[in-house]
Amino acid sequence: MLDDFMLRAALAGIGVALAAAPLGCFVVWRRMAYFGDATAHAAILGVALSLLLSTSIFAGVLVVSLLMAILVSLLSGRGYAMDTLLGVMAHSALAFGLVAVSFVSGVRIDLMAYLFGDILAVGKGDLVLIAGGALLVMALVGWRWSSLLTATLDADLARANGIHPGREQLVLTLSLAVVVAVALKVVGVLLIAALLIIPAAAARPFCRTPEAMVLVAAVIGAASTSGGLQAAYWLDTPTGPTIVSLAAVVFVLCSLVDIGRRRLARMSSSDISS
Amino acid sequence: MPLLSIDDLRVVLGGQTILEGIDLQLECGEIVTLVGPNGSGKSTLLRTIIGALTPAGGRLVRRPGLTIGYVPQRLAIDPTLPMTVTRFLNLPRRRSGEAVQQALAQAGVPELSSHQLMSLSGGQRQRVLLARALLEKPDLLLLDEATQGLDHRGTADFYRQIERVRRETGCAILMVSHELHVVMRTSDRVICLDRHVCCQGTPERVLASPAYQALFGPDTADALAFYRHEHLRERDTASPALAQVGAAHSMGASA
Numbered sequence: 001m002l003d004d005f006m007l008r009a010a011l012a013g014i015g016v017a018l019a020a021a022p023l024g025c026f027v028v029w030r031r032m033a034y035f036g037d038a039t040a041h042a043a044i045l046g047v048a049l050s051l052l053l054s055t056s057i058f059a060g061v062l063v064v065s066l067l068m069a070i071l072v073s074l075l076s077g078r079g080y081a082m083d084t085l086l087g088v089m090a091h092s093a094l095a096f097g098l099v100a101v102s103f104v105s106g107v108r109i110d111l112m113a114y115l116f117g118d119i120l121a122v123g124k125g126d127l128v129l130i131a132g133g134a135l136l137v138m139a140l141v142g143w144r145w146s147s148l149l150t151a152t153l154d155a156d157l158a159r160a161n162g163i164h165p166g167r168e169q170l171v172l173t174l175s176l177a178v179v180v181a182v183a184l185k186v187v188g189v190l191l192i193a194a195l196l197i198i199p200a201a202a203a204r205p206f207c208r209t210p211e212a213m214v215l216v217a218a219v220i221g222a223a224s225t226s227g228g229l230q231a232a233y234w235l236d237t238p239t240g241p242t243i244v245s246l247a248a249v250v251f252v253l254c255s256l257v258d259i260g261r262r263r264l265a266r267m268s269s270s271d272i273s274s
Numbered sequence: 275m276p277l278l279s280i281d282d283l284r285v286v287l288g289g290q291t292i293l294e295g296i297d298l299q300l301e302c303g304e305i306v307t308l309v310g311p312n313g314s315g316k317s318t319l320l321r322t323i324i325g326a327l328t329p330a331g332g333r334l335v336r337r338p339g340l341t342i343g344y345v346p347q348r349l350a351i352d353p354t355l356p357m358t359v360t361r362f363l364n365l366p367r368r369r370s371g372e373a374v375q376q377a378l379a380q381a382g383v384p385e386l387s388s389h390q391l392m393s394l395s396g397g398q399r400q401r402v403l404l405a406r407a408l409l410e411k412p413d414l415l416l417l418d419e420a421t422q423g424l425d426h427r428g429t430a431d432f433y434r435q436i437e438r439v440r441r442e443t444g445c446a447i448l449m450v451s452h453e454l455h456v457v458m459r460t461s462d463r464v465i466c467l468d469r470h471v472c473c474q475g476t477p478e479r480v481l482a483s484p485a486y487q488a489l490f491g492p493d494t495a496d497a498l499a500f501y502r503h504e505h506l507r508e509r510d511t512a513s514p515a516l517a518q519v520g521a522a523h524s525m526g527a528s529a
Contacts (some may be wrong), residue, residue: 029355146366153351153365158325160344160416161366200354207356210388 005120006233012122012130013225013243016183016195021133021218023175024196025203025210029152031173033197034083035072040180040192042068044097047114049183051104058181066177068093073173081146082101094189117188117240119229126185133182137175144171149210151229186225187240194244199224202251205258220250276301277337277414277446278323284331285322292318295470296332300414305447307441307457307483309480310467311489316450317347319467320418343407343415343445347422349391349399357391363406373409380442381405382435397428401435408439415439417449421456433460442457454481454490 043061045068050060072089076082101111113121115170122130141148151165152186158165183192203216228243235242276299283296293315299304306318321327322334324344336342351357363374378384383405386394394402400420407415417436421429437460440447451457458464458477465474472485480486 031352065381128427150366152355153357154349156321156324156346157344157349158366159321160324160342162325163366204354204356208358209356209361213356241527245435 006229008124008127008147009063009119009239010226012119012127012186013229014222015127015130015134016179016186017199017221017225018218019033019137019179019182020196021199021221022214023172023179023220024198024200025214025217026141026148026152026172027193027196028200029210030203032139032172033193034090035069035087036176036193036196037068038072038086038093039065039176040189041090042093042097042253043180043189043192044114045093045100046097046181047161047189048097048100048104051101057184061184062177062181065180066174067179073169097189113187113188115190116134116238117184117186117191119186119239119243122155122185125260130182130185132258133178137178140171140175144168152173173209187243191240191244193223194247195225198251200245202247202254205254205261218245220254275337277340278448279335280323280333281335282332283319283329285318285327285332286330287318287327291330291469293322293469297471300446300448300463302413303440303444303446304462305436305449305460306463306465307452307461308448308450308465308467308478309452309457309486310472314468317418317466320344320416320448320450323416337413340414341410341412343410343412345400345403345407345415345417347419348396349403349473351371351391358387359389359391359394359402362391362402363409369409374405376400377405377408380408380439382431396423397432398458399426400432404435404439408443411443412445415445415447415449417451419450419452421451429456433457436460447508452473 001261027033043065045055046064049055050057053060068089072086075085089267094165098111101114130228147158147163148168148171150161150163151168155165158168170274179196180189180192187195199221201211201215202220207213207216224247225243228246229239231237232239233247280296280298283293283298284291285293290494296319298319308319309466310316318327322329324342326398327402328351358372359378362375363369364378364412369377375384378387381401383401384406386402389398391399391402403497404417404420415436417437421432433456436447436449439445449457458481461477463474464477464480466472466480466489468489472489473480473483475483
């Protein structure tokens, strides 16, 4: 049944969306968007190194993204202007990665696949990796859920409860590297951060609890990946960018609904007072 | 055995000595207030007690099994994080609905359980933080300038609530405050901090001490007069007008 490439692609997309949802929410809550970017962009360096060393792309990306994420974590909170520093690191990682890839002969044609993803080429082996990665991330975040939330609200509040905010940050860092590694095939390094942030941001107006936001983000993410896949098939457009475009359209619609709802609430409350 | 015993504590942050030679003992059920100018290490001391900072020297001994409730200066919650009051009170541990409702009632805000944390006013948010600290059934409650940003009325109400909490639960309270005139009334003991302990004792003794006056300026005499005046009145009938006068004095005092 997994012989159909469209089915494999759809499953891969849903797997990545499920892993990205809880993590994406934390990226939004903790204002780590640029952090996600830097980690994702470093993945191209991982691709180059794996090709040079003839190792598995997945492993290379995982290691390099993890190193990048740890480096950024270490540098944060040491008096650097974080957005500047992350901007430098995100784009340098991308540039160095692209330069490194050019040293590897014969992959120039494949570069687009790494930058924008190649979901239609997902094989059974990739599917196993994606499923494993998604399960790992969901288990990690689920296990640390309460501590992560407390540390996100306030570091000292967490410490007073015996939680180490640094250790929780490490859980997120590790999960981020795993998501980058599994999402590479689906949307590519340039658009991974979008898959993290957009569904979470679109879900925000409709949720009263963090758990609800993760759930809604997962639904929006899964709908965007499967919908984008179909749209790309009909329109003959690149799949990764189509998926992200669809997610962006959903985000705009959600924002419009939210704005309309607020207007209505304000109008009805001014009716009452007048 | 005291709840907390601090002996010759030294705390260094970023190569700078913030606290030095701190001795402090806290007994069951007492309310102790830390006063001191900005940068005197008041918050640092609280953060060391909760274990957020590691002392560079000295001893800090908690009574075995001591539970601490901590109320930070304020909670800067990101608007993207949806969170109801009930969900917040269930972090990091699940609590029974009864316990949550009881803590909210004890903090004086029983009606807020289903509200969004984001939509609360400053005073409501502080009370929710207080409720969360009370859920720990603390032996020791730590309040770090918990009334910052509240108006005089809100501040006075908040401290009345604190006194009530002590009466009902019998926990000890260690709090940092700038609102000298209000706090003096509720405190059993005041510790004046300026990287070291300048002076300590009953509120009246500290206000009168030369070390305290050297730190806060000669206007403190007015605060003392106000404090005495206020002390004679019934606690729960302080008029807003008087609170205003007191605030004006203490602002002069801390300038």
